[in-house]
Amino acid sequence: MYEKKIPVLLDCGLHLFMEVMNGKWKANLIWNIYSGIKRPGELQRKIPKATRRVLDTQLRQLTEHGILSKIVFNELPLKVEYELTALGETLIPAITFIAQWGEDHRFELEETIKVEISPVVLV
Numbered sequence: 365m366y367e368k369k370i371p372v373l374l375d376c377g378l379h380l381f382m383e384v385m386n387g388k389w390k391a392n393l394i395w396n397i398y399s400g401i402k403r404p405g406e407l408q409r410k411i412p413k414a415t416r417r418v419l420d421t422q423l424r425q426l427t428e429h430g431i432l433s434k435i436v437f438n439e440l441p442l443k444v445e446y447e448l449t450a451l452g453e454t455l456i457p458a459i460t461f462i463a464q465w466g467e468d469h470r471f472e473l474e475e476t477i478k479v480e481i482s483p484v485v486l487v
């Protein structure tokens with residue numbers, strides 16, 4: 365099993381939050397599940413830039429942290445769905461607030477991000 369080289373600091377709420385939400389697609393996964401998309405294939409179609417392996421890993425981590433519950437239906441073909449737990453539901457206001465912050469500061473952020481990712485021209 366993978367063991368992190370740098371120990372996880374859990375001495376404050378921000379560190380706990382970052383440990384749970386650390387992952388590029390976790391907020392998107394939580395929001396999409398909250399919005400009614402529950403099956404892994406549907407999530408993959410909704411977030412096409414993420415690989416299935418990464419999404420599966422992040423879904424597993426969110427399940428291990430108690431943010432999601434995984435429901436496996438006893439049928440063929442195998443059917444799996446994810447739901448937010450009560451703990452996961454408490455993240456929705458935080459994700460909403462962060463998304464609104466991004467919208468409120470879109471102009472400034474897009475300008476600085478464009479500068480950071482602009483191609484380097486070698487002469």
